[in-house]
Amino acid sequence: xDLTKVDWNQNKQRYKDREGxxxxxxxxxxxxxxxxxxxxxxxxxxxxxxxxxxxxxxxESLEKFILxxxxxxxxxxxxxxxxxxxxxxxIIKELGIKSRARGGNKNDFFDDDSSYNSFAKVxxxxxxxxxxxxxxxxxxxGRHPIGSEIDDCLHVPIDKRVIDKLKPQVKIGNLPPILAxxxxxxxxxxxxxxxxxxxxxxxxxxxQKYFREIADKIGISPVEAFEGFW
Numbered sequence: 001x002d003l004t005k006v007d008w009n010q011n012k013q014r015y016k017d018r019e020g021x022x023x024x025x026x027x028x029x030x031x032x033x034x035x036x037x038x039x040x041x042x043x044x045x046x047x048x049x050x051x052x053x054x055x056x057x058x059x060e061s062l063e064k065f066i067l068x069x070x071x072x073x074x075x076x077x078x079x080x081x082x083x084x085x086x087x088x089x090x091i092i093k094e095l096g097i098k099s100r101a102r103g104g105n106k107n108d109f110f111d112d113d114s115s116y117n118s119f120a121k122v123x124x125x126x127x128x129x130x131x132x133x134x135x136x137x138x139x140x141x142g143r144h145p146i147g148s149e150i151d152d153c154l155h156v157p158i159d160k161r162v163i164d165k166l167k168p169q170v171k172i173g174n175l176p177p178i179l180a181x182x183x184x185x186x187x188x189x190x191x192x193x194x195x196x197x198x199x200x201x202x203x204x205x206x207x208q209k210y211f212r213e214i215a216d217k218i219g220i221s222p223v224e225a226f227e228g229f230w
Contacts, residue, residue, distance in 0.1 A: 005174040011228025024055045027129035044096040059130035077153035089119045101196020117198035124157040151221035156211045159195040165229035180206040
């Protein structure tokens with residue numbers, strides 16, 4: 001298998017040029033927000049009104065993690081990340097919003113049957129935008145420009161666009177298969193059509209491990225290598 005058959009430099013540049021700002025109004029699009037809905041049929045806040053303002057809360061939490069860890073490493077970050085996914089889910093639910101994707105209760109990670117990646121992906125978008133996207137008049141290169149120590153730890157936001165670019169590379173042998181339990185004996189993620197279909201935490205962890213292992217081999221960060229497929 002020859003990993004150099006994938007144009008990683010193109011991915012790096014695409015990631016660098018991604019649109020979006022590290023602000024409450026600039027980090028998330030309507031396509032992602034459509035994956036959430038109100039709980040019940042009564043009046044209440046819309047998903048955008050609940051989720052968008054959480055950018056500062058979870059961005060500042062990441063900032064505290066960065067500033068209080070002299071040795072930033074993946075083990076500590078993954079523990080922090082898992083706690084933040086739970087907290088993100090809890091806040092959204094308490095404010096009357098839920099994910100449309102269900103069926104993720106096998107390991108009882110949440111207190112309902114929400115899909116794990118529905119919340120992890122949005123948290124990951126907060127993290128990457130907080131670190132790498134510009135804030136007009138304050139952080140023209142982002143709060144932690146690409147190449148910072150945190151980059152090796154950040155999780156890749158996984159959705160259909162990433163998988164649509166990843167799948168054919170796996171199929172023709174440029175990339176190894178993803179051996180996640182959700183795929184059974186499949187050699188590539190033929191079943192994955194949206195972010196909500198990564199329902200269990202164990203499958204999500206396999207994806208992130210896969211991204212990291214390949215990124216380490218090619219010498220760039222996981223988000224540059226794989227979010228660059230967007």
